[in-house]
Amino acid sequence: MRIRIVDAFADRPFTGNPAGVLLLDAGPFPDDAWLQSVAAEVNLSETAFAHPLTGDAEADYALRWFTPAAEVGMCGHATLATAHVLHTAGLAAGAVRFRARCGILGAEVHPDGTLALDFPTSPLLPVTPPAGLAEALGTEPLSVHDTGEHIGDLLVELADERTVRALKPDLPALAALSDRGVIATAAADQAGSGHDYVSRCFFPRLGIDEDPVTGSAHTALAPFWSARLGSPRLTGLQASARSGTVRTELRGDRTLLTGRAVTVVDGELLTAP
Numbered sequence: 001m002r003i004r005i006v007d008a009f010a011d012r013p014f015t016g017n018p019a020g021v022l023l024l025d026a027g028p029f030p031d032d033a034w035l036q037s038v039a040a041e042v043n044l045s046e047t048a049f050a051h052p053l054t055g056d057a058e059a060d061y062a063l064r065w066f067t068p069a070a071e072v073g074m075c076g077h078a079t080l081a082t083a084h085v086l087h088t089a090g091l092a093a094g095a096v097r098f099r100a101r102c103g104i105l106g107a108e109v110h111p112d113g114t115l116a117l118d119f120p121t122s123p124l125l126p127v128t129p130p131a132g133l134a135e136a137l138g139t140e141p142l143s144v145h146d147t148g149e150h151i152g153d154l155l156v157e158l159a160d161e162r163t164v165r166a167l168k169p170d171l172p173a174l175a176a177l178s179d180r181g182v183i184a185t186a187a188a189d190q191a192g193s194g195h196d197y198v199s200r201c202f203f204p205r206l207g208i209d210e211d212p213v214t215g216s217a218h219t220a221l222a223p224f225w226s227a228r229l230g231s232p233r234l235t236g237l238q239a240s241a242r243s244g245t246v247r248t249e250l251r252g253d254r255t256l257l258t259g260r261a262v263t264v265v266d267g268e269l270l271t272a273p
Contacts, residue, residue, distance in 0.1 A: 001272055005044070005265035006081035009213040009244035013264045016244035017213040019078035020047030021085045022269065026054060029064060030273030032071070038269065039066035045208045048078035050086075050098070059099035060092070069207035072180070074102040074150045076117060076215015076246075076257050083107035083115050084261035102150045110258075114247075117257040121250065122220040123148040124155065136173035137184065139163055147220040152179030153201075155220050161189040161198045165239050171204040181205060183217045185224070188237070195237035195245060197225045213244035215257050222248035222255045 003022050010016025020042035029035065029049060039047040050061045063082060065075035079098065086092035087109050095108040106118035124145040133156070134140045143157040154177060158164050164186045174182050181203035188195050199221055201214040211217075218236055225248075226232050232250040237243070247258040 001269040003267055003269045004085050004263055006084055006261050006263050008077035008080040008084070008261045009215065009246055009259035010262055011260045013262050015242050017077040017211065017242065018044050018264070019081040020044050021078070021081050022047065022049050023085065024049060024051040026052045029062070034273045035064065036066055040068045043068050045211050046072065046075045046078040048075070048082045050082050053099065056099065058104050059097040061096065061098050063098040063100045063105070067206045067208055072206065074100070074119070074216040076119065076218065077213055079105060079107060079117055080115055080215060080259060080261050084263070088263065114258050114260055117215065119216070119219050119255050119257060120150060121223055121253050121255045122151055124220060124223055130177050132173055133177055136170045136177065137167060138169060139167070145224065151216050151220065153181050153183050153217060153220065154178040155183045155185065155224060158184055158186045161186050164198050164200055167200060169202055171202065171209050174202050175204040183220065185221060194235065196229055196234040197221065198237045198239050200239055210240055212240040212242040213238045213246065215246060218246045218248050218257050219255045222250045226250045
């Protein structure tokens with residue numbers, strides 16, 4: 001069984017966020033325990049599993065994502081990686097649609113080689129900062145928002161880009177504060193820097209201390225910063241050690257996430273389901 005590792009939201013190898021991608025035969029997904037074991041073996045923030053659908057008027061492929069420790073309800077970078085594999089393998093042309101736990105997702109390749117994902121926009125609900133959040137982050141938040149059931153993160157606005165970049169959070173403490181994780185964000189410090197806002201994402205509850213580039217988080221970051229900066233089209237920089245940029249376009253209840261991807265490993269999984 002062929003397995004790839006793809007760097008998503010990246011234009012060169014060893015940057016962006018790596019994802020495992022397995023394209024399965026048509027039919028039901030293998031047993032959940034096998035899927036989880038593969039994801040644990042790959043040991044990346046997410047491994048995507050997809051199989052073709054027949055007789056589905058809304059979607060071309062079924063898609064699921066697993067971290068090394070758990071299944072997740074929405075994942076942007078592994079969806080981008082899966083769409084990249086389908087196009088580079090000649091299995092899809094133009095737009096491809098996925099049926100996932102969070103609904104129907106779209107992916108379309110552009111003439112310049114970028115891929116645009118069509119995801120549901122995450123709702124933002126202002127909330128009182130939970131007890132211990134400032135201590136866990138090491139800084140006081142300016143605002144805190146719940147991001148709804150699909151991603152289940154806390155979006156935490158901080159004072160400035162420098163503060164976001166300098167974070168050294170107490171990860172065990174953060175793990176107890178949200179359903180999935182914490183998105184820390186601030187506006188870009190300098191105009192003309194190539195990005196409008198910066199973020200970092202921490203998911204210790206899922207076995208991911210810090211995610212390199214989180215597409216799903218940008219379904220919340222896009223409406224948050226579009227409202228503040230007055231533009232539906234923005235560029236976000238996720239300032240992890242590997243780093244990566246996500247171009248976002250807010251379209252009401254849908255958000256477009258655009259980036260590039262690079263295949264870095266193409267091999268064989270010897271243990272079949």
